[in-house]
Amino acid sequence: MRPHHAFWPRRLPHSITVPATSVWDNLAVSARRYPDKTALVFFGRHVSYRQLAEGVERMAACLHGLGVRTGDRVIVLMQNSPQLVLAHYAIMRANAVVVPVNPMNRADELQHYITDPEARVALTTGDLAGELAQASNALPAGYGLQHLVVTQFSDAFDPAAQGADAPPEQWRDWLGTRHPLPALAHGEVHAWEEALACTDIPPPHAVGSDDLCVLPYTSGTTGLPKGCMHTHRSIMHNAVASGLWNNSTSEQVLLGVVPMFHITGLVSMLHACIHLGATLVIMPRWERELAGRLISRYQVTSWTNIPTMVIDLMGSPNFDQYDLRSLRHIGGGGAAMPQAVAQRLLDQFGLRYIEGYGLTETAAPSHSNPPDRPKQQCLGIPFIGTDARVIDPDTLREVAQGEQGEIVIHGPEVFAGYWKCPEATAAAFIEIDGKRFFRSGDLGRVDEEGYFFITDRLKRMINASGFKVWPAEVEALMFRHPAIQEACVIAARDSYRGETVKAVVVLRPSHRDRVGAQDILAWCREHMANYKAPRQVVFADALPKSGSGKVMWRVLQEREAQALKE
Structure with a gap:
């Protein structure tokens, strides 16, 4: 028995049985259970679970008509939006694999995300379509995109919206402009509305828990970014477990502001929300006054973030006008929350900031603080179903409690390996006690109660x-x-x-x-x-x-x- 088991939330099992279905099936179930319930909110426009599921079916049929087949990799290059949600689930519904790409990448960088996964179809927004087309057009014939599906932000909301739901004034041109469709040198470009108007029947859903689901890319100490192969099982585990860990129900209202092209936003926020049948209030990117208004207006109960967002919101001259009393869960990772800010959250709102830790390779959380007993500036304890240890990076033996070493992770959320990189995959894993552990590259220690703390990096990052x-x-x-x-x-x-x-x-x-x-x-x-x-x-x-x-x-x-x- 590990020390942290003494502080395990009593309401939770140490491990769960992962549903044998695909991640797409979570939407199908929620749409049957809650057809008229709001799934997504975007600048005042509400999308019900029925509407979302119907749109997914039509887009999946369109993708199949464009030649997308089981196991094909399809790029999604978007900021947070209802279209991003629909795109992810449509790709999965079409039995294909989502390649989420950071929209901040430029054409020189985007070429790798086309050629490495051998993607032939991509879905993007009008403001990014030109950059993606430029990347594809620079590639030799046969290596670029064959189809580009382009949406405009205004396909999902009214740019003239006013009041608490209105976009910030400085975003109006960005969100309201309808960009002309770019030319694709060796392929076709399709408008989103046309794709969604598809009346064909989508293919039978044929993928399950052991099939590839998503291929997010992560960089490393050498070379170009590598694709992390996540099956429906590894993504499903953390989507289900995140809801359980955070005491979530279908009545949760989540603020969707951390990027959903990033593994934390994708799994712990989006997929967890859809599995629960909860409501996601979407922000395309961070803006503190909008966040304050949305939390207040929609009585947001759960906010996953990075600490700089909380610091920024608390620094707003309008902070006292916002009503944060609905929040029941607030937490995140990526950087340590300053102790003074965490203490202010506790003193002023009774909120304990729940810090966690994870990597692209672990589908977000491999560690998290127990909501009822968190420690500040701490990674937390190994997540549901997870065995994590600290080893000497040279001898590969577990170090004594309190000593520094490399954090290694075994669990159902760990990825299968790096796409087309067998050598990198072999180097990333070691065997301990007959179990396959992923080497995080982060140095840490474990205290006497089994809580993990990060101390340094083994990898250059x-x-x-x-x-x-x-x-x-x-x-x-x-x-x-x-x-x-x-x-x-x-x-x-x-x-x-x-x-x-x-x-x-x-x-x-x-x-x-x-x-x-x-x-x-x-x-x-x-x-x-x-x-x-x-x-x-x-x-x-x-x-x-x-x-x-x-x-x-x-x-x-x-x-x-x-x-x-x-």
Whole structure:
């Protein structure tokens, strides 16, 4: 028996039987149970479970007509919206696999998400369609997209909406503009309304719990992002378990603001909500005044977030006007919640901030704090059905309580492996006591009560406002700049983001008097997702290297840490 079992919520089993059905089936069941209940709210427009399920059936039929078959990978490139929800479930209904892609990626980055999963069909929004088409058009014939289905935000709401449901003024052009459809060099572009008007019969639903469900991508210490193979079983486990853990019922109202292209928003929020038959109030991205209004208006009961959102909302000059008394659950991960803010939530609202921990490879939570006994700035205890340990990364033996080591995870939520990367998959797992454990790459310790704490990273990674930035990926993109001879990316402290991206650059001799830091920063913003793009650039004559010629990034990182102390 592990120490944390003494503090396990008494109402919960230590493990659950995972439904043998597909994730799509959760929507079908909720639509039969609650046909007229509101499933989604988007700027005042309500979508019932019946309407959502009917739209999914029509879109699934359309995708089948476009050639999508069992096991095919289909891209979804969207911000949070009702269309994103419908797209995910339609792809699953069509027996295919969802490839969720971060909409902040630029054309140079998007090519990999087309070629690696061999995607031939994508669904996106008008504001992003041009970027995706540009990425596809730059690929040789036969490697790009064959079909692009494009929706406009205004397909899902009235841009003229007023009052508490109105979009922020600064979003009106973004959300209200109906963008012209781009040209696809070797394929066809389809308007969303036309796709939804499909009257064909969708194919029989033939996939189950052991079939591939979603292929989210994660980066690493080397190379391009890798697809994490999640079956319907691993996603279903955490969707069901998240609802149980958070005391959720069908009467929950969730604020859907964490990105649903990210594993936490996708599983712990969207899929958990649909499984419960609850209501999801959708925000396309974060804006504190809108969040305050929506929580108040719809009496939101559950809010999954990243700590910077809570800090921002509490800093609003209008904060006292918002009614947060309906909230029963608030929590998240990605970064530690400052203790002072967590204490204010407890003192002012009686809310305990529930921190958790997970990775793309673990379908979001592998650890979470018990809602009735959380610890602050703590990962929590191993999640339902999960065995997590701390091992010596060199000897691979479990370390003593309180000692630092690598966190390893075994459980039904752990992914099957990396897409088309057998060597990376083999390196990511070890066997302990006859069980297959995933090596997280994070260093941590366990206290005397079995709660886990993160202490450092074994992998090279930057955590900027909860977004994981992998330096090797940023460096690979920066090397495309004609002036850059070498670049090394490290983490720098940031009062708001926690960490931010800093690049140490060696310029080619021919460009040393012609290119400045602002030029590099502007180029990076143009060619990579905003959260990845360096916020700081410094120039150096040379980078520190080992005897084998390898860049010693740790030296630069240690210099950065030392400079903060001086």
